[in-house]
Amino acid sequence: MNKPIHVVGAVIHNNEGYILCALRSENMTLPGYWEFPGGKIEKGETPKSALIREIYEELQCEIKVGEFIEDTTCKYESFTIRLETYFASIENGTPSAQEHKEIKWISYNKLHELNWAPADIPAVERVMKQCKKVYTNN
Ligand SMILES: Nc1nc2c([nH]c(=O)n2[C@H]2C[C@H](O)[C@@H](COP(=O)(O)OP(=O)(O)OP(=O)(O)O)O2)c(=O)[nH]1
Ligand SMILES: [Mg+2]
Numbered sequence: 001m002n003k004p005i006h007v008v009g010a011v012i013h014n015n016e017g018y019i020l021c022a023l024r025s026e027n028m029t030l031p032g033y034w035e036f037p038g039g040k041i042e043k044g045e046t047p048k049s050a051l052i053r054e055i056y057e058e059l060q061c062e063i064k065v066g067e068f069i070e071d072t073t074c075k076y077e078s079f080t081i082r083l084e085t086y087f088a089s090i091e092n093g094t095p096s097a098q099e100h101k102e103i104k105w106i107s108y109n110k111l112h113e114l115n116w117a118p119a120d121i122p123a124v125e126r127v128m129k130q131c132k133k134v135y136t137n138n
Contacts, residue, residue, distance in 0.1 A: 009036030061093030
């Protein structure tokens with residue numbers, strides 16, 4: 001297996017159980033897949049500081065990083081990704097797509113309807129389960 005590229009993704013949620021989902025554009029790798037916004041951790045960064053920087057670059061807003069969700073390694077054809085996901089909430093600003101083809105808020109119980117990047121599937125499942133507990137008490 002190639003050495004995994006360490007990537008962080010933010011599961012940005014609001015108080016009504018909607019999650020901000022981002023569609024990768026034609027000029028990115030994995031075009032046409034939905035993902036949690038974020039990107040590669042750079043030298044000297046922690047997952048949390050990388051997420052804050054990436055979200056500012058990609059969505060022009062400030063987030064507060066919360067609970068850890070998943071750590072998944074996924075082998076694609078020409079590279080391997082280690083994706084760590086964290087819940088996050090918006091502290092300042094309104095998300096605006098700088099690099100993605102589209103961003104949209106989706107209710108937690110509809111997340112499975114999108115065409116997710118393969119590395120995201122375990123996180124999507126965990127988010128759906130955790131949100132279901134919070135919003136339906138079971
Ligand atoms: N950000 C993000 N990347 C993901 C997810 N799932 C997944 O397979 N990836 C893959 C796509 C990319 O091949 C790789 C790195 O993500 P990226 O392209 O966002 O990296 P970056 O923001 O640092 O962008 P760049 O500087 O390399 O252009 O991880 C996800 O949920 N979020
Ligand atoms: Mg990115």
